[in-house]
Amino acid sequence: MDYFAYRNGSLFCEDVPVADIATKVGTPVYVYSAATLRHHYGRIAAAFAELSPMICYSIKSLSNVHVLRLLRELGSGFDVVSGGELVRAQAAGGEMSKVVFAGVAKTDAEIRQAIDAGIGLFNIESEQEFENVARLCRQAGRSMRAALRVNPDIDPKTHRYTSTGKKESKFGVDIERAERFFQTYGRVESLRLDAIHLHIGSPIYTADPYVEAVTKTLAMMERLRGQGFVIRTLDIGGGFAADYEAGKSPDAATYAAAIVPLLRGRGLEVILEPGRSINANAGVLLAGVLYVKQGGERNFVIVDAAMTDLIRPALYGSEHFVWPAKLAAGETSPPRQISHEAPGGVKVDVVGGVCESSDFLAKDRTLPPMQRGDLLTIFTAGAYGFVMSNQYNSRPRAAEVLVDGTAWRVIRRRETYEDILAAEITKE
Ligand SMILES: *Cc1c(COP(=O)(O)O)cnc(C)c1O
Numbered sequence: 148m149d150y151f152a153y154r155n156g157s158l159f160c161e162d163v164p165v166a167d168i169a170t171k172v173g174t175p176v177y178v179y180s181a182a183t184l185r186h187h188y189g190r191i192a193a194a195f196a197e198l199s200p201m202i203c204y205s206i207k208s209l210s211n212v213h214v215l216r217l218l219r220e221l222g223s224g225f226d227v228v229s230g231g232e233l234v235r236a237q238a239a240g241g242e243m244s245k246v247v248f249a250g251v252a253k254t255d256a257e258i259r260q261a262i263d264a265g266i267g268l269f270n271i272e273s274e275q276e277f278e279n280v281a282r283l284c285r286q287a288g289r290s291m292r293a294a295l296r297v298n299p300d301i302d303p304k305t306h307r308y309t310s311t312g313k314k315e316s317k318f319g320v321d322i323e324r325a326e327r328f329f330q331t332y333g334r335v336e337s338l339r340l341d342a343i344h345l346h347i348g349s350p351i352y353t354a355d356p357y358v359e360a361v362t363k364t365l366a367m368m369e370r371l372r373g374q375g376f377v378i379r380t381l382d383i384g385g386g387f388a389a390d391y392e393a394g395k396s397p398d399a400a401t402y403a404a405a406i407v408p409l410l411r412g413r414g415l416e417v418i419l420e421p422g423r424s425i426n427a428n429a430g431v432l433l434a435g436v437l438y439v440k441q442g443g444e445r446n447f448v449i450v451d452a453a454m455t456d457l458i459r460p461a462l463y464g465s466e467h468f469v470w471p472a473k474l475a476a477g478e479t480s481p482p483r484q485i486s487h488e489a490p491g492g493v494k495v496d497v498v499g500g501v502c503e504s505s506d507f508l509a510k511d512r513t514l515p516p517m518q519r520g521d522l523l524t525i526f527t528a529g530a531y532g533f534v535m536s537n538q539y540n541s542r543p544r545a546a547e548v549l550v551d552g553t554a555w556r557v558i559r560r561r562e563t564y565e566d567i568l569a570a571e572i573t574k575e
Contacts, residue, residue, distance in 0.1 A: 148183075148186060148390070149390075149428040150180040150182045150183045150186075151180065151183075151431060151524075152480070153480040156474040156475075156476070157474075158472040158473070158524055160431070160550040161181075161182055161550050162552055162553040163550050163553065163555050165178055165431070165433055165472050165522070165524065166472055166473065168555060169433050169472070172548060172557060172561070173546070173561060174435040174451050174452070174522070174545075175432060175433060175434050175451055175452035176432075176433050176545055176547070176548055177430055177528065177532060177533045177546070177548065178430065178431050178433060178548045178550060179209075179211075179426075179429050179529060179547065179548065179549050179558075180429050180550050181217060181551035181552075182552070183428055183429035184214065184218065184426060184429045185217070185221065187399075187421075187424060187426070187428070188202070188218060188223065189221070190399040190400070191387075191399040191419065191421055191424065191425070194399035194400045194402070194407075195399070195403050195407060195417070195419060198410055198411065199417075200418060201245060201416065201418045202222070202223050202224065203224040203226040203420050204218045204223045204224070204225055204226065204420075204421065204422065204425065205225075205226045205420050205423075206225050206226065206235055206236060206422075207226075207227075207228050207232060207531075207534060208385075208422025208531055208534065209422070209429075209430070209529055209531075209532070209533065209534060210232065210235055210534050211533070211547055211559055212238050212239050212558075213549055214549070214558070215235060215236065215239035216239045216240065217549075218425070219239050219241050219242075223245075224241065224242060224244075224246060225239075225241050225246050226246075226247050226249060226385070226420040227246060227247070227266075228248070228249050230254075230256065230257035230261075233246065233248065233257070233260060233261060233264060233266070243265045244265070244266075244267045246261075246264070246268075247266070247267055247268040247269075247270055247294070247382065248261050248266055248268070248269050248270060249270040249272070249344070249346070250270075250272070251272045251273065253269075255279070255283060258279065258283045259283055262283060262287045262289050263287070266291075268292050268294050268344075269292070269293045269294070269338070270294045270344040270382065271293045271296060271340075272296045272318060272319055272320070273320060274320070274331070274332075277328075277335075277340070278332075280293065280338055281335050281337050284338050289337070290336060290338070290339060291338055291339070292342065293338050293339065293342065294340075294342030294343055294344040294382055295319075295325060295340060295342070296320065296344040296345070296346070297319055297322050297325050297345060297364055297367070298314060298316060298318060298319035298321050298322060299322050299345060299347065299359070299363045300314045300363075301347050301359050301363075302356070303351045304351070304352070319344075319345075322363060322364070322367060325343075326367065328340075329371050330374075333371075333376045341376075341379045341380065342380035342381070342382065343364055343367075343368060343378060343380070343381050344382040344384065344418075345364060345381075345382065345384050346384025346385060346386065346420065347360050347384065347386060348386055349388075349422075350387070350388035350389060350396070350423055350424075351386045352388045353397065354401060354404070354405035354406060355405075357402065357405065357406050358405050358406065358409065361381075361383060361409050365381075365409065365413070368381070380415065380417075380418060381415045381417055381418070382417075382418035382420065383406070383418070383420075384420050385419070385420040385421050385423070385424075386423075387399065387402055387421055387423070387424035388423070389423050389427030389428050390427075390527065391427070391465070391466060391467060391468065391526075391527045392466075392468065392483055392484050392485055393483040393484065396424075422530060423530035427527050427529050428527055428529065430527075430528045430529025430532060431524050431526050431527075431529075432452055432456060432457050432524075432532060432545070433452075433522060433523070433524055433525075434450035434452035434456075434497075434508070434524075435520070435521075435522060435523075436449070436450055436517050436518065436519055436522070437449050437450060437451055437519060439517055439518065439519065445496060446493055446494060446495045446496070447497075447498050448495045448497045448514070448517045448523070449498055449499070449500065450497060450498070450499060451500070452499055452508065452545070453499020453501045453508075453540075453542065454499055454503065454506040454539075455501055455536055455537050455538065455539050456499070456532075456533075456536050456544070457508060457525060457532050457535075457536070458535045458537075459531055459532070459535070460507055460508055460509065460510075461505040461506065462535075467509060467525050467526055467528060468525075469497055469509040469512060469514070469523060469526070470523070470526070471514070471515060471521055471522065471523055472522040472524045473521070473522065475489075475515050478515070488513035489513055489515040491516075492513040492516070493513065493514065493515075493517075494511060494512070495514055495517070496512075497509040497510075497514075497523065501539060501540050502540060508525055533547055538567060541567050543561060543562035543563060543564065543566060543567060544561070544562045545561060546559060546560055546561040547559040
């Protein structure tokens with residue numbers, strides 16, 4: 148569900164024709180819908196309301212500070228995975244008690260930064276990390292809270308690069324080791340271990356892996372409580388899916404229907420860390436068509452966006468629905484299905500200009516005939532889109548625009564050549 152729709156043959160984001168934005172800001176450009184962000188955040192909050200969860204939006208999925216402010220205004224806390232993300236949470240006016248800090252490689256500087264900021268919870272991923280964070284808390288004369296990230300050995304049936312809850316994953320500690328972990332560290336004063344954290348992968352297209360992971364974890368938690376340990380909080384992580392194709396992912400209520408009954412009445416504070424399910428459908432990437440050409444049997448639509456702007460197809464083989472921002476005369480609004488074919492269309496690969504064969508945005512799609520100057524829309528690009536962009540081939544990063552009703556504004560300007568050189572040439 149989102150607020151991108153064709154009206155009289157032109158794609159609108161809420162009440163703004165996306166072509167207007169492309170004309171004024173140029174391409175490539177990311178366009179986000181505030182109404183869509185609010186809608187998905189609201190659906191998650193409503194679906195899990197019975198548990199009064201603390202929602203900690205995953206900053207890494209879409210980290211623009213204006214988007215963070217919008218979510219903070221809705222009551223969101225933040226899930227951060229680096230010192231840089233903590234700075235973003237602060238810049239967005241985030242409440243530090245609603246910040247959780249995950250990641251297997253927290254440096255001493257990042258840990259001190261989080262202690263100084265007074266974050267709510269460290270999500271701890273190893274024995275050595277616990278000892279280090281506890282040491283730095285003692286040094287700072289502070290007592291902080293920690294959750295143990297448990298690896299429940301569940302296969303979430305997602306891409307191997309985004310599966311994080313299996314035993315051989317680098318994240319968390321094995322569930323068998325968790326009890327020992329509490330016995331060793333469960334009574335440390337500078338770092339109070341009174342919470343459990345899970346994050347099993349992303350995107351997860353059914354509730355089953357959550358049910359399996361939460362059930363295993365609750366059993367362990369009861370054993371720990373039996374040994375006198377206090378467990379106040381269960382953080383079930385993120386990973387809810389998004390509609391890369393229309394109707395493909397369950398909505399928040401479907402996940403909640405399976406998860407809430409497991410958690411109600413247990414005296415647990417519940418934390419959720421959604422990212423993609425809030426923002427994936429809230430963003431599109433607009434690209435201008437530069438050239439159309441043939442190579443052997445293949446037809447290429449060459450656009451001004453590239454893997455440097457959206458790396459998901461190259462990195463994970465992800466498929467985004469791609470369609471022109473302007474429909475042909477008489478063409479109806481396309482269903483957002485990867486396999487959808489334009490009548491009289493041409494089978495093409497949509498590629499960028501980076502010197503890598505993996506630089507493609509879509510493969511084997513039957514699009515309407517495209518011409519130089521046309522505007523192409525890459526849908527469901529809000530999550531892990533701009534945030535993974537880079538300057539490879541010395542390409543300035545794209546602009547980001549936020550639409551809200553009839554209003555829109557640039558929330559990150561397009562980078563310039565000065566930006567490209569900024570860290571290398573210092574003015575004296
Ligand atoms: C990436 C991540 C999330 C968010 O995942 P989504 O699929 O975007 O919901 C949540 N928690 C942790 C620890 C993560 O690493």
